[in-house]
Amino acid sequence: MQLIKSDINxxxxxxxxIGFVFSAILIIASIIGLIVHKGPNYGIDFSGGALIQVKxxxxxxxAQVRDSLAGLDLNxxxxxxxxxxxxxxxxxxxxxxxxxxxxxxxxxSAAILAGTGxxxxxxxxxxxxxxxxxxxxxxxxxAIFYSLLFITIYISGRFELKWILSGxxxxxxxxxxxxxxxxxxxxxxxxxxxxxxxxxxxxRLRLKFAMGALIALIHDVFITVGIFSILNLDFSLPIIAAxxxxxxxxxxxxxxxxxxxxxxxxxxxxxxxxxxxFNKSINQTLSRTILTSVTxxxxxxxxxxxxxxxxxxxxxxxxxxxxxxxxxxxxxxxxVVLAAAARKx
Amino acid sequence: xxxxTFTRIVILGVLITAVVFLLPTFTNTxxxxxxxxxxxxxxxxxxxxxxxxxxxxxxxxxxxxxELKKExxxxxxxxxxxxxxxxxxxxxxxxxxxxxxxxxxxxxxxFSNLKVTASSxxxxxxxxxxxxxxxxxxMIQKMATEQALETIRNRIDEFGVSEPDIRIQGENRILxxxxxxNDPERAKDLIxxxxxxxxxxxxxxxxxxxxxxxxxxxGSQILYENKTDPVTGNTAKIAHVIKKQVLxxxxxxxxxxxxxxQFQQPQVGIEFNRxxxxxxxxxxxxxxxxxxxxVLDNTVYSAxxxxxxxxxxxxxITGNFTMEEAKDLAIAxxxxxxxxxxxxxEERTVGPTLxxxxxxxxxxxxxxxxxLVLLFMAVYYKxxxxxxxxxxxxxxxxxxxxxxxxxxxxxxxxxxxxxxxxGMAVDANxxxxxxxxxxxxxxxxxxxxxxxxxxxxxxxxLDANVTxxxxxxxxxxxxxxxxxxxxxxxxxxxxxxxxxxxxxSKSIFDFILQKKTASTLSI
Numbered sequence: 106m107q108l109i110k111s112d113i114n115x116x117x118x119x120x121x122x123i124g125f126v127f128s129a130i131l132i133i134a135s136i137i138g139l140i141v142h143k144g145p146n147y148g149i150d151f152s153g154g155a156l157i158q159v160k161x162x163x164x165x166x167x168a169q170v171r172d173s174l175a176g177l178d179l180n181x182x183x184x185x186x187x188x189x190x191x192x193x194x195x196x197x198x199x200x201x202x203x204x205x206x207x208x209x210x211x212x213x214s215a216a217i218l219a220g221t222g223x224x225x226x227x228x229x230x231x232x233x234x235x236x237x238x239x240x241x242x243x244x245x246x247x248a249i250f251y252s253l254l255f256i257t258i259y260i261s262g263r264f265e266l267k268w269i270l271s272g273x274x275x276x277x278x279x280x281x282x283x284x285x286x287x288x289x290x291x292x293x294x295x296x297x298x299x300x301x302x303x304x305x306x307x308x309r310l311r312l313k314f315a316m317g318a319l320i321a322l323i324h325d326v327f328i329t330v331g332i333f334s335i336l337n338l339d340f341s342l343p344i345i346a347a348x349x350x351x352x353x354x355x356x357x358x359x360x361x362x363x364x365x366x367x368x369x370x371x372x373x374x375x376x377x378x379x380x381x382x383f384n385k386s387i388n389q390t391l392s393r394t395i396l397t398s399v400t401x402x403x404x405x406x407x408x409x410x411x412x413x414x415x416x417x418x419x420x421x422x423x424x425x426x427x428x429x430x431x432x433x434x435x436x437x438x439x440x441v442v443l444a445a446a447a448r449k450x
Numbered sequence: 451x452x453x454x455t456f457t458r459i460v461i462l463g464v465l466i467t468a469v470v471f472l473l474p475t476f477t478n479t480x481x482x483x484x485x486x487x488x489x490x491x492x493x494x495x496x497x498x499x500x501x502x503x504x505x506x507x508x509x510x511x512x513x514x515x516x517e518l519k520k521e522x523x524x525x526x527x528x529x530x531x532x533x534x535x536x537x538x539x540x541x542x543x544x545x546x547x548x549x550x551x552x553x554x555x556x557x558x559x560x561f562s563n564l565k566v567t568a569s570s571x572x573x574x575x576x577x578x579x580x581x582x583x584x585x586x587x588x589m590i591q592k593m594a595t596e597q598a599l600e601t602i603r604n605r606i607d608e609f610g611v612s613e614p615d616i617r618i619q620g621e622n623r624i625l626x627x628x629x630x631x632n633d634p635e636r637a638k639d640l641i642x643x644x645x646x647x648x649x650x651x652x653x654x655x656x657x658x659x660x661x662x663x664x665x666x667x668x669g670s671q672i673l674y675e676n677k678t679d680p681v682t683g684n685t686a687k688i689a690h691v692i693k694k695q696v697l698x699x700x701x702x703x704x705x706x707x708x709x710x711x712q713f714q715q716p717q718v719g720i721e722f723n724r725x726x727x728x729x730x731x732x733x734x735x736x737x738x739x740x741x742x743x744x745v746l747d748n749t750v751y752s753a754x755x756x757x758x759x760x761x762x763x764x765x766x767i768t769g770n771f772t773m774e775e776a777k778d779l780a781i782a783x784x785x786x787x788x789x790x791x792x793x794x795x796e797e798r799t800v801g802p803t804l805x806x807x808x809x810x811x812x813x814x815x816x817x818x819x820x821x822l823v824l825l826f827m828a829v830y831y832k833x834x835x836x837x838x839x840x841x842x843x844x845x846x847x848x849x850x851x852x853x854x855x856x857x858x859x860x861x862x863x864x865x866x867x868x869x870x871x872x873g874m875a876v877d878a879n880x881x882x883x884x885x886x887x888x889x890x891x892x893x894x895x896x897x898x899x900x901x902x903x904x905x906x907x908x909x910x911x912l913d914a915n916v917t918x919x920x921x922x923x924x925x926x927x928x929x930x931x932x933x934x935x936x937x938x939x940x941x942x943x944x945x946x947x948x949x950x951x952x953x954x955s956k957s958i959f960d961f962i963l964q965k966k967t968a969s970t971l972s973i
Contacts, residue, residue: 106829106830106831106832107887108830111887111888111891158804160803208635208638210634210635210799211635226801226803227799227801228800228801228803228804229798229799229800229801229804230634230797230798230799231797231798231799232794232796232797232798233795233796234793234794234795234796236795237498237795237796244928245928247928248924248925248927248928251924252920252921252924252925255920255924256917256920256921259916259917259920260917263913342929342930342932342933343863343866343932343933343936345928345933346863346925346929346933346936346937349921349922349924349925350870350918350921350922350925350936350940352917352921353917353918353919353920353921353922354874354918356914356917356918357874357877357914357915357917357918360910360913360914360917361881361910361914364909364910364913364914365910368906389888390884392884393877393880393881393884396830396880396884397873397874397876397877397880399826400823400826400827400873400874400876400877400880401870401873401874401877402873403819403822403823403826403873404815404819404820404822404823404869404870404872404873405819405869405870405873406819407815407816407818407819407822407869408815408819408866408869408870410815411811411814411815411818412811412812412815412866412869413807413808413811413812415490415808415862416808416811416812416862416863416866419863419866420866423870
């Protein structure tokens, strides 16, 4: 069986404009989403606060649960249905961090008993103090930044044999980030700055594959974060794990294409032949790109529908990431490398 | 042709090793350990405590102040006040030259560890600022964290938790992983209790009411007692004026256990060691008809009038305890007090039923996703698809064996990582198969195409997997608990899929192609 014919020849680079517009729409939508919701919707892992998952043996109206908790004096209290309807489960969240470690679960249980006459089963309690949340936020940003940087070193080294150049560049960037982070520079600003500087350096130093990969990865992560905030979904630790996996996965696709470009480019010195070569490489690897995305999506959909509510958002982030990552390796990474390679001088 | 080539022996060896490591998880009988389940799967509590070890420094400074005063009193040197300041220095004021010189002599003789700066305070008076050197401060803080860890470990051991994991994290944090806790609130109470037991005299010169109005004598403080009315059940806070001087503390205890009074009400009986018993004997003898307060963590538990000298070093703590409270207090006193108070800054508790649900749903999605991928590969690549499927099954066995062998922890995101690996592991085979198809399309014989396919694809596969491996390693470094579990299975999955695609699949193809002089290949 064959989904993609072996003689397929789609002019992907000729459709660059469509890709550019599509990406631009997604990025603008993400920016709007982030602005409207005032940044990503941090879950308690990052914002600090508490989350309690309760389960009832019988049906209790959500309003009744809410009312019974009203007297507890908790900030930003929210009660949501959780899981299937016949599970009678609710997720109670609060932004109050002064409750960390104190008997909040007991107080909630007692208040619900008083309000509804039923003792809920406390299935899960998560409480994160504000300073822990801030640290996790910083660490998560650093983790994303470091994995981007390490991967770009690898790409420059493998595809352009510029191990030392890219290593020194990345080392300098990491040192700068480290020292600035000691001086309490705001981490999001710092990482954004470092990424911009990285892109500039890659451009100046002609590390074109590294630049293509980095732009594609920033594109993927940013859009995934954007879609999460448009849908107002919580950002938690597992979502960071998903983002890092997306970085690894999306690059996987990109590398397969780059690898083929490298193979085809051998003995080809004329710059005018480059677009054709790039197109050929993308087409040759298209079947594999699609197939792997399909198998990965199959398991992710299984996880999304059957894995339960705790892992739901993680699976969702991965699904977006796989779709965007597959798209970006064809429509973002390769055109960028081509543009950098075709640059005069 | 030899049935046992080197590659085949390696494959067999790896498979058997993985199965040996994996078996105990299912049979309970094999020599090695089971796969560790994370707290999110087996239920339990994850706590991060912050030791307020600055308080240990404060306590050390308070002790120094007391000793200094004692020394000055011994030599009859007058001073205008010695006290610990907010910035953790000691300020001492001496009225004249003579006192100043005597003070300096004492400092250089008895307190040479302190850093001293002197300045004039007008007239003949001198101000001294005494400071602990930074390395000593750090030492005290470090010791406080380590001692807190030991104390908490003792309490947990007595409380009875199977396989707790307690470790220091960073400078002043303690990470606790307590599987299978039934009563998280009670465990938290026990762990977080400072259990600082002191015996202090009640200042009977002034009534609590007057002291609350503002006439609190120097050297005394107001502490409260929680009293429950036995009839109405209401609790009231009763103020006591307590002298700050500590006559005896819990560090000299040898035993603490639950006892019952004549109304069968639980109380905690404590017993001092010889030195403690001697001190107790002396202070009770010296203070007959005065009230002695038993203070635990700045709360007065009782303040009985001393009727007679008490020899033997035994006392009881009463305070309307429930049986559990009395038991936990006894554990805390036996295990010793924390050198500084601790705060819980992170807590994650998962009930056992939720953990079981998570395992069940994780398994269902793994089976469903796995079955679909197996089906897809078989349909799409026919014979070659079956080879890929065999590699996939081996892959899962290897991940499981790896988890058991490294005693890594399987968490819910970890299961997600395995599921993801199922989807991504076939990638290596897909890359190879697509290449083989291409090579066949260019007119090569199946054997030549397979060889070319593997040759060309090997480097590509390595390159493509290294990036995901980098992400997994960074994630392992950054993550805690569940997320770390994801990084582990993702990383294991990548390594396993490299092995199954590049070694196992290739070996199977070689076997098929050598057996028959194949002119066609099912791919």
